[in-house]
Amino acid sequence: MPKADSPLAQPVAEVGLAPVKVTQSADLIAALEAAKTRFVERNPKSKQLFEDACEILPGGNTRTLLYSAPFPICMKKGENYQVFDEDGHVYTDLVGELTAALYGHSHPLIQESIISTVKNVGLNLGATIAQEAVHARLICQRFGLDKVRFCNSGTEANLHALAAARHFTGKRKVVVFSGAYHGAVLGFWDGVQPNGVDKDDWVIGKYNDLASARALIENDDIAAVMVEGMQGAGGCISGTDEFLLQLQTSAKKVGAIFILDEVMTSRLGPAGLADIVGIKPDLKTFGKYLGGGMAFGAFGGSADLMAVYDPRSATSLAHSGTFNNNTLAMNSGYVGLNNIWTPDVAVEFNKMGDAFRVKLQELTKGTKMSVTGRGALNAIHFSEQGERELSCREDIVEDWGLKDLFFIEIMEDGFWITRRGSIAMILGTPQSELDRFCECVSRFLERHRALVKL
Ligand SMILES: Cc1ncc(COP(=O)(O)O)c(C=O)c1O
Numbered sequence: 228m229p230k231a232d233s234p235l236a237q238p239v240a241e242v243g244l245a246p247v248k249v250t251q252s253a254d255l256i257a258a259l260e261a262a263k264t265r266f267v268e269r270n271p272k273s274k275q276l277f278e279d280a281c282e283i284l285p286g287g288n289t290r291t292l293l294y295s296a297p298f299p300i301c302m303k304k305g306e307n308y309q310v311f312d313e314d315g316h317v318y319t320d321l322v323g324e325l326t327a328a329l330y331g332h333s334h335p336l337i338q339e340s341i342i343s344t345v346k347n348v349g350l351n352l353g354a355t356i357a358q359e360a361v362h363a364r365l366i367c368q369r370f371g372l373d374k375v376r377f378c379n380s381g382t383e384a385n386l387h388a389l390a391a392a393r394h395f396t397g398k399r400k401v402v403v404f405s406g407a408y409h410g411a412v413l414g415f416w417d418g419v420q421p422n423g424v425d426k427d428d429w430v431i432g433k434y435n436d437l438a439s440a441r442a443l444i445e446n447d448d449i450a451a452v453m454v455e456g457m458q459g460a461g462g463c464i465s466g467t468d469e470f471l472l473q474l475q476t477s478a479k480k481v482g483a484i485f486i487l488d489e490v491m492t493s494r495l496g497p498a499g500l501a502d503i504v505g506i507k508p509d510l511k512t513f514g515k516y517l518g519g520g521m522a523f524g525a526f527g528g529s530a531d532l533m534a535v536y537d538p539r540s541a542t543s544l545a546h547s548g549t550f551n552n553n554t555l556a557m558n559s560g561y562v563g564l565n566n567i568w569t570p571d572v573a574v575e576f577n578k579m580g581d582a583f584r585v586k587l588q589e590l591t592k593g594t595k596m597s598v599t600g601r602g603a604l605n606a607i608h609f610s611e612q613g614e615r616e617l618s619c620r621e622d623i624v625e626d627w628g629l630k631d632l633f634f635i636e637i638m639e640d641g642f643w644i645t646r647r648g649s650i651a652m653i654l655g656t657p658q659s660e661l662d663r664f665c666e667c668v669s670r671f672l673e674r675h676r677a678l679v680k681l
Pocket of ligand 1 (some may be wrong): 380383385411459460490491515
């Protein structure tokens with residue numbers, strides 16, 4: 228096995244990882260070594276590109292999640308629901324750009340909108356454009372907001388929502404939950420991350436623990452409660468309806484702002500997860516696919532709260548961002564939500580995802596592999612006990628040896644997933660490919676029966 232400081236070693240601290248099982252059996256080590264050897268042999272061009280990139284990018288990388296040892300696959304292009312790598316392999320894309328690629332890689336309406344915008348509108352006008360209110364109106368209608376504002380990422384959306392809550396309440400502390408990921412500088416899987424902002428202002432609770440959440444929110448000087456309705460990067464762990472309702476009730480009781488991070492979950496239904504659960508957060512945050520494939524973020528909610536950003540008021544907060552109203556995201560984001568991701572499509576697509584997960588859950592029974600999630604957002608886990616019901620990150624110790632083995636071997640079968648096991652389905656993925664994925668999972672479990680059985 229590579230030493231911890233060798234370039235072949237896999238970092239254990241990766242975005243959104245659950246606690247890690249470190250001991251591995253000799254058989255697993257042998258299977259992993261063999262898989263890694265095949266991986267290196269199959270991907271000479273990716274290897275070369277990685278080595279070249281290491282000369283000018285630290286670790287050849289500019290987005291930690293996309294690094295995997297011994298080197299990451301380098302993609303050349305995407306088309307519809309597939310991606311094609313530099314060594315000539317074709318994959319069914321189950322990464323789905325971590326939910327942002329919902330519309331696929333070449334949806335004709337998105338292509339048309341981008342080309343038309345470039346030709347007829349232009350880029351970077353340095354001025355207000357009519358289309359920003361058009362997209363804003365549609366987002367407000369679909370997600371039940373009075374007012375919305377745009378930014379460039381989900382991270383920014385959450386930072387601006389937090390600033391609004393702090394300005395509005397005059398308080399600083401925010402309750403978040405372990406396992407949460409709210410953006411690049413807002414990760415909480417093992418306490419506040421070393422690159423985290425506002426280090427002293429977080430109160431970290433246990434996800435789905437009603438009593439402790441109530442105590443934390445109601446017993447402190449809390450400006451806001453921020454939560455994902457399903458922890459996405461944390462492994463697709465769903466918040467129970469009771470838990471989310473409790474957060475809303477407790478926040479209301481003490482005048483704290485209840486912020487629902489819908490950056491991933493807004494695509495779980497026509498009006499997002501809040502609508503499915505029946506909660507009415509003060510603020511919601513968005514990103515990903517709502518920019519139609521462009522860098523995008525948005526945050527919105529009640530008119531009185533969002534008024535903190537009204538520049539007509541002398542006491543308003545500034546909300547800057549060169550690309551906040553960029554022409555491409557305003558246009559293709561609108562086309563995506565209005566013409567492609569209609570309410571009916573949202574319902575049907577998530578039903579397809581539910582059926583996929585149920586099938587995977589059936590065929591992984593009795594093994595260390597399990598699948599959690601909601602609708603078309605799911606996550607694969609491997610653990611000693613094969614835990615199937617996860618209510619918080621503390622419920623699982625991931626077996627990263629098995630996870631890596633699966634990651635490499637499912638790529639050999641022509642499926643692109645993240646090393647951490649997230650699956651965010653893309654519109655237009657044929658049912659036959661989902662069925663083939665299930666068959667490949669069955670074959671993996673059969674092939675490694677001795678390693679995966681409980
Ligand atoms: C729930 C959640 N919030 C916020 C973010 C940050 O979004 P972005 O990567 O656009 O900054 C993510 C990204 O995956 C996310 O999953």
